[in-house]
Amino acid sequence: MNHREPVARRMFELTEPISLVNFFSPEPNDAMAALGFANYWDGYFAGRSAPLGRVPAEVVHAAFYNFADGEVARHVPKVWDTTTPEAAHAARERGCVEALRRILAGAVETPELARAADLLATASTGAPTEGRVMYAALRALPVPEEPVARLWHAANMLREHRGDGHIAALVTERIGGIEAHVLSALDLGIHPAESFGRIHHLPAAYLAEVMAGLRDRDLLDAAGRFTDAGRATKGRIEERTDALAEAPYEALETAELAELISLLEPVAARLGAVGSNSEEVG
Incomplete structure:
Protein backbone atom coordinates (compact mmCIF):
# COMPACT_ATOMS: atom_id res chain seq x y z
CA MET A 1 0.00 0.00 0.00
CA ASN A 2 1.07 3.62 -0.40
CA HIS A 3 1.91 5.41 2.85
CA ARG A 4 1.04 9.04 3.44
CA GLU A 5 4.63 10.04 4.16
CA PRO A 6 7.82 8.72 2.47
CA VAL A 7 9.51 6.22 4.77
CA ALA A 8 12.62 5.02 2.93
CA ARG A 9 15.03 7.49 4.56
CA ARG A 10 13.84 6.65 8.07
CA MET A 11 14.01 2.92 7.36
CA PHE A 12 17.52 3.33 5.97
CA GLU A 13 18.57 4.96 9.25
CA LEU A 14 17.11 2.02 11.18
CA THR A 15 18.29 -0.87 9.00
CA GLU A 16 21.75 0.34 7.98
CA PRO A 17 23.24 -0.31 11.47
CA ILE A 18 22.11 -3.94 11.17
CA SER A 19 23.96 -4.33 7.88
CA LEU A 20 27.03 -2.46 9.06
CA VAL A 21 27.99 -5.11 11.60
CA ASN A 22 29.63 -6.72 8.60
CA PHE A 23 32.13 -3.84 8.55
CA PHE A 24 32.68 -2.79 12.16
CA SER A 25 32.59 -6.17 13.95
CA PRO A 26 35.34 -8.81 14.07
CA GLU A 27 33.06 -11.84 13.75
CA PRO A 28 32.34 -11.52 9.99
CA ASN A 29 36.03 -11.03 9.24
CA ASP A 30 36.87 -14.05 11.39
CA ALA A 31 34.28 -16.14 9.57
CA MET A 32 35.75 -15.24 6.19
CA ALA A 33 39.29 -15.83 7.45
CA ALA A 34 38.22 -19.30 8.56
CA LEU A 35 37.44 -20.06 4.92
CA GLY A 36 41.05 -19.29 4.04
CA PHE A 37 41.00 -15.60 3.11
CA ALA A 38 44.14 -13.86 4.31
CA ASN A 39 42.97 -10.29 3.75
CA TYR A 40 39.83 -8.23 4.26
CA TRP A 41 39.14 -7.43 0.62
CA ASP A 42 39.19 -11.04 -0.57
CA GLY A 43 36.58 -11.77 2.10
CA TYR A 44 34.58 -8.68 1.19
CA PHE A 45 34.32 -9.48 -2.50
CA ALA A 46 33.65 -13.16 -1.87
CA GLY A 47 30.96 -12.52 0.73
CA ARG A 48 29.13 -9.69 -0.98
CA SER A 49 29.29 -11.02 -4.55
CA ALA A 50 28.45 -14.61 -3.53
CA PRO A 51 24.73 -14.33 -4.41
CA LEU A 52 25.74 -13.51 -8.00
CA GLY A 53 27.59 -16.81 -8.30
CA ARG A 54 30.79 -17.36 -10.27
CA VAL A 55 30.44 -14.37 -12.57
CA PRO A 56 33.38 -12.52 -14.19
CA ALA A 57 34.99 -9.53 -12.50
CA GLU A 58 33.35 -7.24 -15.06
CA VAL A 59 29.90 -8.23 -13.78
CA VAL A 60 30.81 -7.64 -10.13
CA HIS A 61 32.41 -4.32 -11.08
CA ALA A 62 29.20 -3.25 -12.81
CA ALA A 63 26.96 -4.39 -9.96
CA PHE A 64 29.07 -2.80 -7.20
CA TYR A 65 29.69 0.33 -9.33
CA ASN A 66 31.95 2.31 -7.01
CA PHE A 67 35.34 0.63 -7.40
CA ALA A 68 38.09 1.87 -9.69
CA ASP A 69 38.98 -0.09 -12.80
CA GLY A 70 40.96 -3.21 -11.92
CA GLU A 71 40.13 -3.26 -8.21
CA VAL A 72 37.51 -5.99 -8.46
CA ALA A 73 39.69 -8.07 -10.82
CA ARG A 74 42.36 -8.36 -8.13
CA HIS A 75 39.93 -10.52 -6.17
CA VAL A 76 37.36 -11.99 -8.57
CA PRO A 77 37.39 -14.76 -9.74
CA LYS A 78 40.48 -15.62 -7.65
CA VAL A 79 38.40 -15.88 -4.47
CA TRP A 80 36.58 -18.91 -5.89
CA ASP A 81 39.83 -20.87 -5.83
CA THR A 82 39.52 -20.67 -2.03
CA THR A 83 35.83 -21.37 -1.46
CA THR A 84 32.42 -21.54 -3.11
CA PRO A 85 29.84 -18.74 -3.37
CA GLU A 86 27.50 -20.77 -1.19
CA ALA A 87 30.09 -21.17 1.56
CA ALA A 88 31.09 -17.51 1.33
CA HIS A 89 27.53 -16.27 1.77
CA ALA A 90 26.94 -18.68 4.64
CA ALA A 91 30.10 -17.52 6.40
CA ARG A 92 29.20 -13.85 5.96
CA GLU A 93 25.74 -14.48 7.37
CA ARG A 94 27.11 -16.55 10.24
CA GLY A 95 29.62 -13.87 11.22
CA CYS A 96 27.04 -11.08 11.08
CA VAL A 97 24.58 -13.08 13.16
CA GLU A 98 27.26 -13.77 15.77
CA ALA A 99 28.04 -10.05 15.90
CA LEU A 100 24.39 -9.13 16.31
CA ARG A 101 23.95 -11.69 19.07
CA ARG A 102 26.95 -10.32 20.95
CA ILE A 103 25.98 -6.66 20.61
CA LEU A 104 22.25 -7.01 21.21
CA ALA A 105 22.73 -9.56 23.99
CA GLY A 106 19.46 -10.52 25.68
CA ALA A 107 17.32 -8.67 23.15
CA VAL A 108 17.93 -11.34 20.52
CA GLU A 109 15.73 -13.86 22.32
CA THR A 110 12.74 -11.56 22.72
CA PRO A 111 9.39 -11.72 20.90
CA GLU A 112 9.97 -8.12 19.86
CA LEU A 113 13.07 -8.98 17.84
CA ALA A 114 11.34 -11.95 16.23
CA ARG A 115 8.42 -9.71 15.27
CA ALA A 116 10.79 -7.09 13.83
CA ALA A 117 12.53 -9.80 11.81
CA ASP A 118 9.21 -11.04 10.41
CA LEU A 119 8.01 -7.57 9.44
CA LEU A 120 11.36 -6.65 7.91
CA ALA A 121 11.38 -9.91 5.95
CA THR A 122 7.92 -9.09 4.59
CA ALA A 123 9.17 -5.71 3.41
CA SER A 124 12.44 -7.05 2.02
CA THR A 125 10.70 -9.64 -0.15
CA GLY A 126 7.89 -7.37 -1.29
CA ALA A 127 9.50 -5.24 -4.02
CA PRO A 128 9.87 -5.90 -7.76
CA THR A 129 13.27 -7.24 -8.83
CA GLU A 130 13.41 -5.75 -12.32
CA GLY A 131 16.56 -3.68 -12.76
CA ARG A 132 17.80 -4.63 -9.27
CA VAL A 133 20.73 -6.98 -9.85
CA MET A 134 22.07 -7.31 -6.31
CA TYR A 135 18.60 -7.34 -4.76
CA ALA A 136 17.39 -10.00 -7.19
CA ALA A 137 20.42 -12.18 -6.44
CA LEU A 138 19.62 -12.07 -2.71
CA ARG A 139 15.91 -12.62 -3.33
CA ALA A 140 16.83 -15.89 -5.03
CA LEU A 141 18.21 -17.19 -1.72
CA PRO A 142 16.03 -18.70 1.01
CA VAL A 143 15.07 -16.39 3.86
CA PRO A 144 16.43 -17.81 7.15
CA GLU A 145 13.95 -19.04 9.75
CA GLU A 146 16.05 -18.16 12.82
CA PRO A 147 15.04 -14.61 13.90
CA VAL A 148 18.47 -12.97 14.14
CA ALA A 149 19.59 -14.43 10.81
CA ARG A 150 16.24 -13.43 9.35
CA LEU A 151 16.71 -9.86 10.58
CA TRP A 152 20.19 -9.60 9.11
CA HIS A 153 19.22 -11.17 5.79
CA ALA A 154 16.26 -8.82 5.42
CA ALA A 155 18.35 -5.75 6.28
CA ASN A 156 21.02 -6.88 3.81
CA MET A 157 18.42 -7.30 1.06
CA LEU A 158 17.03 -3.83 1.75
CA ARG A 159 20.54 -2.37 1.68
CA GLU A 160 21.25 -3.89 -1.73
CA HIS A 161 17.80 -2.85 -3.00
CA ARG A 162 18.57 0.72 -2.00
CA GLY A 163 22.04 0.40 -3.50
CA ASP A 164 20.65 -0.72 -6.84
CA GLY A 165 18.39 2.34 -6.84
CA HIS A 166 21.26 4.60 -5.84
CA ILE A 167 23.26 3.37 -8.82
CA ALA A 168 20.31 4.15 -11.08
CA ALA A 169 20.20 7.67 -9.64
CA LEU A 170 23.94 8.11 -10.19
CA VAL A 171 23.71 6.88 -13.77
CA GLU A 238 19.70 11.44 -2.63
CA GLU A 239 16.07 12.38 -3.28
CA ARG A 240 15.83 9.95 -6.17
CA THR A 241 17.53 7.22 -4.14
CA ASP A 242 14.96 7.65 -1.38
CA ALA A 243 12.10 7.60 -3.88
CA LEU A 244 13.40 4.42 -5.52
CA ALA A 245 13.76 2.76 -2.10
CA GLU A 246 10.09 3.15 -1.14
CA ALA A 247 8.72 0.03 -2.84
CA PRO A 248 9.56 -2.60 -0.17
CA TYR A 249 7.62 -0.75 2.51
CA GLU A 250 4.46 -0.74 0.44
CA ALA A 251 4.19 -4.43 1.40
CA LEU A 252 3.36 -3.34 4.97
CA GLU A 253 0.15 -1.85 6.31
CA THR A 254 0.52 1.57 7.92
CA ALA A 255 0.15 0.09 11.43
CA GLU A 256 2.71 -2.62 10.65
CA LEU A 257 5.18 -0.04 9.42
CA ALA A 258 4.73 2.06 12.56
CA GLU A 259 5.22 -1.06 14.67
CA LEU A 260 8.38 -2.00 12.75
CA ILE A 261 9.87 1.47 13.22
CA SER A 262 9.15 1.30 16.95
CA LEU A 263 10.72 -2.16 17.24
CA LEU A 264 13.84 -1.22 15.28
CA GLU A 265 14.60 2.04 17.06
CA PRO A 266 16.25 0.48 20.15
CA VAL A 267 18.06 -2.06 17.96
CA ALA A 268 19.50 0.66 15.73
CA ALA A 269 20.41 2.80 18.73
CA ARG A 270 22.39 -0.03 20.35
CA LEU A 271 24.15 -0.98 17.13
CA GLY A 272 24.86 2.65 16.30
CA ALA A 273 26.42 3.26 19.70
CA VAL A 274 28.76 0.32 19.29
CA GLY A 275 29.58 1.06 15.67
CA SER A 276 30.29 4.75 16.25
CA ASN A 277 32.86 3.80 18.89
CA SER A 278 34.58 1.21 16.73
CA GLU A 279 37.94 1.86 15.11
CA GLU A 280 36.91 -0.50 12.32
CA VAL A 281 34.05 1.66 11.02
CA GLY A 282 34.58 3.02 7.53
Whole structure:
Protein backbone atom coordinates (compact mmCIF):
# COMPACT_ATOMS: atom_id res chain seq x y z
CA MET A 1 0.00 0.00 0.00
CA ASN A 2 1.07 3.62 -0.40
CA HIS A 3 1.91 5.41 2.85
CA ARG A 4 1.04 9.04 3.44
CA GLU A 5 4.63 10.04 4.16
CA PRO A 6 7.82 8.72 2.47
CA VAL A 7 9.51 6.22 4.77
CA ALA A 8 12.62 5.02 2.93
CA ARG A 9 15.03 7.49 4.56
CA ARG A 10 13.84 6.65 8.07
CA MET A 11 14.01 2.92 7.36
CA PHE A 12 17.52 3.33 5.97
CA GLU A 13 18.57 4.96 9.25
CA LEU A 14 17.11 2.02 11.18
CA THR A 15 18.29 -0.87 9.00
CA GLU A 16 21.75 0.34 7.98
CA PRO A 17 23.24 -0.31 11.47
CA ILE A 18 22.11 -3.94 11.17
CA SER A 19 23.96 -4.33 7.88
CA LEU A 20 27.03 -2.46 9.06
CA VAL A 21 27.99 -5.11 11.60
CA ASN A 22 29.63 -6.72 8.60
CA PHE A 23 32.13 -3.84 8.55
CA PHE A 24 32.68 -2.79 12.16
CA SER A 25 32.59 -6.17 13.95
CA PRO A 26 35.34 -8.81 14.07
CA GLU A 27 33.06 -11.84 13.75
CA PRO A 28 32.34 -11.52 9.99
CA ASN A 29 36.03 -11.03 9.24
CA ASP A 30 36.87 -14.05 11.39
CA ALA A 31 34.28 -16.14 9.57
CA MET A 32 35.75 -15.24 6.19
CA ALA A 33 39.29 -15.83 7.45
CA ALA A 34 38.22 -19.30 8.56
CA LEU A 35 37.44 -20.06 4.92
CA GLY A 36 41.05 -19.29 4.04
CA PHE A 37 41.00 -15.60 3.11
CA ALA A 38 44.14 -13.86 4.31
CA ASN A 39 42.97 -10.29 3.75
CA TYR A 40 39.83 -8.23 4.26
CA TRP A 41 39.14 -7.43 0.62
CA ASP A 42 39.19 -11.04 -0.57
CA GLY A 43 36.58 -11.77 2.10
CA TYR A 44 34.58 -8.68 1.19
CA PHE A 45 34.32 -9.48 -2.50
CA ALA A 46 33.65 -13.16 -1.87
CA GLY A 47 30.96 -12.52 0.73
CA ARG A 48 29.13 -9.69 -0.98
CA SER A 49 29.29 -11.02 -4.55
CA ALA A 50 28.45 -14.61 -3.53
CA PRO A 51 24.73 -14.33 -4.41
CA LEU A 52 25.74 -13.51 -8.00
CA GLY A 53 27.59 -16.81 -8.30
CA ARG A 54 30.79 -17.36 -10.27
CA VAL A 55 30.44 -14.37 -12.57
CA PRO A 56 33.38 -12.52 -14.19
CA ALA A 57 34.99 -9.53 -12.50
CA GLU A 58 33.35 -7.24 -15.06
CA VAL A 59 29.90 -8.23 -13.78
CA VAL A 60 30.81 -7.64 -10.13
CA HIS A 61 32.41 -4.32 -11.08
CA ALA A 62 29.20 -3.25 -12.81
CA ALA A 63 26.96 -4.39 -9.96
CA PHE A 64 29.07 -2.80 -7.20
CA TYR A 65 29.69 0.33 -9.33
CA ASN A 66 31.95 2.31 -7.01
CA PHE A 67 35.34 0.63 -7.40
CA ALA A 68 38.09 1.87 -9.69
CA ASP A 69 38.98 -0.09 -12.80
CA GLY A 70 40.96 -3.21 -11.92
CA GLU A 71 40.13 -3.26 -8.21
CA VAL A 72 37.51 -5.99 -8.46
CA ALA A 73 39.69 -8.07 -10.82
CA ARG A 74 42.36 -8.36 -8.13
CA HIS A 75 39.93 -10.52 -6.17
CA VAL A 76 37.36 -11.99 -8.57
CA PRO A 77 37.39 -14.76 -9.74
CA LYS A 78 40.48 -15.62 -7.65
CA VAL A 79 38.40 -15.88 -4.47
CA TRP A 80 36.58 -18.91 -5.89
CA ASP A 81 39.83 -20.87 -5.83
CA THR A 82 39.52 -20.67 -2.03
CA THR A 83 35.83 -21.37 -1.46
CA THR A 84 32.42 -21.54 -3.11
CA PRO A 85 29.84 -18.74 -3.37
CA GLU A 86 27.50 -20.77 -1.19
CA ALA A 87 30.09 -21.17 1.56
CA ALA A 88 31.09 -17.51 1.33
CA HIS A 89 27.53 -16.27 1.77
CA ALA A 90 26.94 -18.68 4.64
CA ALA A 91 30.10 -17.52 6.40
CA ARG A 92 29.20 -13.85 5.96
CA GLU A 93 25.74 -14.48 7.37
CA ARG A 94 27.11 -16.55 10.24
CA GLY A 95 29.62 -13.87 11.22
CA CYS A 96 27.04 -11.08 11.08
CA VAL A 97 24.58 -13.08 13.16
CA GLU A 98 27.26 -13.77 15.77
CA ALA A 99 28.04 -10.05 15.90
CA LEU A 100 24.39 -9.13 16.31
CA ARG A 101 23.95 -11.69 19.07
CA ARG A 102 26.95 -10.32 20.95
CA ILE A 103 25.98 -6.66 20.61
CA LEU A 104 22.25 -7.01 21.21
CA ALA A 105 22.73 -9.56 23.99
CA GLY A 106 19.46 -10.52 25.68
CA ALA A 107 17.32 -8.67 23.15
CA VAL A 108 17.93 -11.34 20.52
CA GLU A 109 15.73 -13.86 22.32
CA THR A 110 12.74 -11.56 22.72
CA PRO A 111 9.39 -11.72 20.90
CA GLU A 112 9.97 -8.12 19.86
CA LEU A 113 13.07 -8.98 17.84
CA ALA A 114 11.34 -11.95 16.23
CA ARG A 115 8.42 -9.71 15.27
CA ALA A 116 10.79 -7.09 13.83
CA ALA A 117 12.53 -9.80 11.81
CA ASP A 118 9.21 -11.04 10.41
CA LEU A 119 8.01 -7.57 9.44
CA LEU A 120 11.36 -6.65 7.91
CA ALA A 121 11.38 -9.91 5.95
CA THR A 122 7.92 -9.09 4.59
CA ALA A 123 9.17 -5.71 3.41
CA SER A 124 12.44 -7.05 2.02
CA THR A 125 10.70 -9.64 -0.15
CA GLY A 126 7.89 -7.37 -1.29
CA ALA A 127 9.50 -5.24 -4.02
CA PRO A 128 9.87 -5.90 -7.76
CA THR A 129 13.27 -7.24 -8.83
CA GLU A 130 13.41 -5.75 -12.32
CA GLY A 131 16.56 -3.68 -12.76
CA ARG A 132 17.80 -4.63 -9.27
CA VAL A 133 20.73 -6.98 -9.85
CA MET A 134 22.07 -7.31 -6.31
CA TYR A 135 18.60 -7.34 -4.76
CA ALA A 136 17.39 -10.00 -7.19
CA ALA A 137 20.42 -12.18 -6.44
CA LEU A 138 19.62 -12.07 -2.71
CA ARG A 139 15.91 -12.62 -3.33
CA ALA A 140 16.83 -15.89 -5.03
CA LEU A 141 18.21 -17.19 -1.72
CA PRO A 142 16.03 -18.70 1.01
CA VAL A 143 15.07 -16.39 3.86
CA PRO A 144 16.43 -17.81 7.15
CA GLU A 145 13.95 -19.04 9.75
CA GLU A 146 16.05 -18.16 12.82
CA PRO A 147 15.04 -14.61 13.90
CA VAL A 148 18.47 -12.97 14.14
CA ALA A 149 19.59 -14.43 10.81
CA ARG A 150 16.24 -13.43 9.35
CA LEU A 151 16.71 -9.86 10.58
CA TRP A 152 20.19 -9.60 9.11
CA HIS A 153 19.22 -11.17 5.79
CA ALA A 154 16.26 -8.82 5.42
CA ALA A 155 18.35 -5.75 6.28
CA ASN A 156 21.02 -6.88 3.81
CA MET A 157 18.42 -7.30 1.06
CA LEU A 158 17.03 -3.83 1.75
CA ARG A 159 20.54 -2.37 1.68
CA GLU A 160 21.25 -3.89 -1.73
CA HIS A 161 17.80 -2.85 -3.00
CA ARG A 162 18.57 0.72 -2.00
CA GLY A 163 22.04 0.40 -3.50
CA ASP A 164 20.65 -0.72 -6.84
CA GLY A 165 18.39 2.34 -6.84
CA HIS A 166 21.26 4.60 -5.84
CA ILE A 167 23.26 3.37 -8.82
CA ALA A 168 20.31 4.15 -11.08
CA ALA A 169 20.20 7.67 -9.64
CA LEU A 170 23.94 8.11 -10.19
CA VAL A 171 23.71 6.88 -13.77
CA THR A 172 20.86 9.30 -14.42
CA GLU A 173 23.07 12.19 -13.27
CA ARG A 174 26.11 10.81 -15.15
CA ILE A 175 28.09 10.41 -11.93
CA GLY A 176 30.60 7.57 -12.03
CA GLY A 177 31.51 5.38 -9.09
CA ILE A 178 34.63 7.25 -7.98
CA GLU A 179 32.94 10.58 -8.64
CA ALA A 180 30.16 9.40 -6.30
CA HIS A 181 32.73 8.93 -3.54
CA VAL A 182 33.97 12.48 -4.09
CA LEU A 183 30.45 13.88 -3.76
CA SER A 184 29.79 11.75 -0.66
CA ALA A 185 33.03 12.88 0.95
CA LEU A 186 32.19 16.54 0.44
CA ASP A 187 28.65 15.97 1.68
CA LEU A 188 30.18 14.50 4.86
CA GLY A 189 32.38 17.58 5.28
CA ILE A 190 35.59 15.81 4.23
CA HIS A 191 38.01 18.11 2.40
CA PRO A 192 40.03 17.52 0.38
CA ALA A 193 37.73 14.81 -0.96
CA GLU A 194 40.77 12.87 -2.17
CA SER A 195 41.55 12.05 1.48
CA PHE A 196 38.30 10.06 1.83
CA GLY A 197 39.03 6.54 3.07
CA ARG A 198 37.35 4.81 0.15
CA ILE A 199 39.51 6.51 -2.49
CA HIS A 200 42.65 7.89 -0.82
CA HIS A 201 44.64 4.83 -1.91
CA LEU A 202 44.04 5.47 -5.61
CA PRO A 203 46.84 6.99 -7.75
CA ALA A 204 47.09 10.76 -7.33
CA ALA A 205 47.07 11.32 -11.09
CA TYR A 206 43.85 9.34 -11.43
CA LEU A 207 42.15 11.25 -8.62
CA ALA A 208 43.30 14.54 -10.15
CA GLU A 209 41.64 13.49 -13.42
CA VAL A 210 38.39 12.68 -11.60
CA MET A 211 38.43 16.04 -9.81
CA ALA A 212 39.19 17.89 -13.05
CA GLY A 213 36.24 16.22 -14.73
CA LEU A 214 33.90 17.36 -11.96
CA ARG A 215 35.28 20.90 -12.22
CA ASP A 216 34.77 20.88 -15.97
CA ARG A 217 31.11 20.09 -15.36
CA ASP A 218 30.86 22.93 -12.81
CA LEU A 219 30.08 20.50 -10.00
CA LEU A 220 33.20 21.50 -8.02
CA ASP A 221 34.98 24.83 -7.73
CA ALA A 222 38.70 25.47 -8.04
CA ALA A 223 39.23 24.54 -4.37
CA GLY A 224 37.53 21.18 -4.82
CA ARG A 225 34.34 22.12 -2.97
CA PHE A 226 30.73 21.94 -4.10
CA THR A 227 29.41 24.57 -6.46
CA ASP A 228 25.69 25.32 -6.28
CA ALA A 229 25.22 22.99 -9.23
CA GLY A 230 27.22 20.26 -7.52
CA ARG A 231 25.24 20.49 -4.31
CA ALA A 232 22.00 20.43 -6.29
CA THR A 233 23.18 17.34 -8.15
CA LYS A 234 24.00 15.56 -4.90
CA GLY A 235 20.60 16.55 -3.53
CA ARG A 236 18.79 15.14 -6.56
CA ILE A 237 20.70 11.88 -6.28
CA GLU A 238 19.70 11.44 -2.63
CA GLU A 239 16.07 12.38 -3.28
CA ARG A 240 15.83 9.95 -6.17
CA THR A 241 17.53 7.22 -4.14
CA ASP A 242 14.96 7.65 -1.38
CA ALA A 243 12.10 7.60 -3.88
CA LEU A 244 13.40 4.42 -5.52
CA ALA A 245 13.76 2.76 -2.10
CA GLU A 246 10.09 3.15 -1.14
CA ALA A 247 8.72 0.03 -2.84
CA PRO A 248 9.56 -2.60 -0.17
CA TYR A 249 7.62 -0.75 2.51
CA GLU A 250 4.46 -0.74 0.44
CA ALA A 251 4.19 -4.43 1.40
CA LEU A 252 3.36 -3.34 4.97
CA GLU A 253 0.15 -1.85 6.31
CA THR A 254 0.52 1.57 7.92
CA ALA A 255 0.15 0.09 11.43
CA GLU A 256 2.71 -2.62 10.65
CA LEU A 257 5.18 -0.04 9.42
CA ALA A 258 4.73 2.06 12.56
CA GLU A 259 5.22 -1.06 14.67
CA LEU A 260 8.38 -2.00 12.75
CA ILE A 261 9.87 1.47 13.22
CA SER A 262 9.15 1.30 16.95
CA LEU A 263 10.72 -2.16 17.24
CA LEU A 264 13.84 -1.22 15.28
CA GLU A 265 14.60 2.04 17.06
CA PRO A 266 16.25 0.48 20.15
CA VAL A 267 18.06 -2.06 17.96
CA ALA A 268 19.50 0.66 15.73
CA ALA A 269 20.41 2.80 18.73
CA ARG A 270 22.39 -0.03 20.35
CA LEU A 271 24.15 -0.98 17.13
CA GLY A 272 24.86 2.65 16.30
CA ALA A 273 26.42 3.26 19.70
CA VAL A 274 28.76 0.32 19.29
CA GLY A 275 29.58 1.06 15.67
CA SER A 276 30.29 4.75 16.25
CA ASN A 277 32.86 3.80 18.89
CA SER A 278 34.58 1.21 16.73
CA GLU A 279 37.94 1.86 15.11
CA GLU A 280 36.91 -0.50 12.32
CA VAL A 281 34.05 1.66 11.02
CA GLY A 282 34.58 3.02 7.53
